[in-house]
Amino acid sequence: MPAILQLLDLTRTYRGGGHDLTVVQGVSLSINAGTTCAITGPSGSGKTTLLGLCAGLDRATSGSVVLDGHALERLDEDERALLRRDRVGFVFQDFQLVPTLSAVENVAVPLELRRHNGARKLAAELLQRVGLGDRLDHYPVQLSGGEQQRVGLARAFIHRPAILFADEPTGNLDSATGAAVEDLLFELNREAGTTLILVTHEAELAARCGRVIRLMNGTVVADYAPGEHRESTVHSSRGSSVYPHDGAFGPAGSGAAGGRP
Numbered sequence: 001m002p003a004i005l006q007l008l009d010l011t012r013t014y015r016g017g018g019h020d021l022t023v024v025q026g027v028s029l030s031i032n033a034g035t036t037c038a039i040t041g042p043s044g045s046g047k048t049t050l051l052g053l054c055a056g057l058d059r060a061t062s063g064s065v066v067l068d069g070h071a072l073e074r075l076d077e078d079e080r081a082l083l084r085r086d087r088v089g090f091v092f093q094d095f096q097l098v099p100t101l102s103a104v105e106n107v108a109v110p111l112e113l114r115r116h117n118g119a120r121k122l123a124a125e126l127l128q129r130v131g132l133g134d135r136l137d138h139y140p141v142q143l144s145g146g147e148q149q150r151v152g153l154a155r156a157f158i159h160r161p162a163i164l165f166a167d168e169p170t171g172n173l174d175s176a177t178g179a180a181v182e183d184l185l186f187e188l189n190r191e192a193g194t195t196l197i198l199v200t201h202e203a204e205l206a207a208r209c210g211r212v213i214r215l216m217n218g219t220v221v222a223d224y225a226p227g228e229h230r231e232s233t234v235h236s237s238r239g240s241s242v243y244p245h246d247g248a249f250g251p252a253g254s255g256a257a258g259g260r261p
């Protein structure tokens with residue numbers, strides 16, 4: 001299985017206030033395409049910063065990120081934006097919806113950037129899938145935190161990214177909605193072969209992933225496969241496609257669901 005993400009001695013230092021703060025320090029790892037990976041660690045350990053570096057939203061102080069075959073440090077801002085547009089989905093911890101766009105317009109953005117016909121229709125269908133079919137024309141300010149999170153999630157996968165980064169994607173959801181959103185993420189991995197990299201504090205969600213990477217003070221302190229030695233106790237709903245009207249997604253996800261038993 002080829003690597004879709006490789007980090008080499010990645011370091012990010014924030015400068016300012018008279019002192020430097022290194023929040024990601026010498027991280028090297030490789031993640032295979034089609035797998036699922038959880039990043040865990042205490043608050044402030046650098047999870048969000050690491051995710052931003054991996055997705056090309058932020059630039060490393062030193063070291064290298066190779067995303068889908070592209071060394072991000074060699075790309076300029078426009079080239080990184082194009083790579084993100086075509087290959088990357090990102091669910092932000094703080095949602096980052098466009099306040100002047102309705103829910104359905106927010107979700108449609110990644111496809112409209114690619115001048116896709118029918119972006120709005122697909123956006124409406126995906127919002128239905130995340131339980132927001134009756135909120136299409138609401139603006140972010142009219143939505144709860146959990147509802148905004150689900151809009152952010154639908155936006156992150158509408159263009160079928162090769163790799164999806166999700167920063168605490170169930171952090172604002174009640175347990176039933178959280179479980180539905182989790183199922184959607186893993187369906188996306190299974191059906192579309194999307195590589196999933198998610199930050200979570202929830203042990204159960206981490207245990208569903210093929211691999212868990214634990215950060216402490218910006219360095220990797222554990223890297224293991226939780227599914228290897230025990231049966232998974234959580235099962236996704238089956239039989240429905242993440243994308244409406246699309247049963248045939250290709251074989252990529254079928255055998256590559258993150259190495260779960």
Ligand code: ADP
Nearest residue numbers: 014021023041042043044045046047048049050
């Ligand atoms: P986590 O997601 O694990 O909670 P973060 O990556 O958000 O951690 O933050 C790691 C550390 O970096 C924290 O101490 C935080 O205060 C600091 N930090 C994050 N962003 C910035 C920034 N833009 N400028 C300065 N310090 C920052």
Ligand code: MG
Nearest residue numbers: 047048049093
């Ligand atoms: Mg964070």
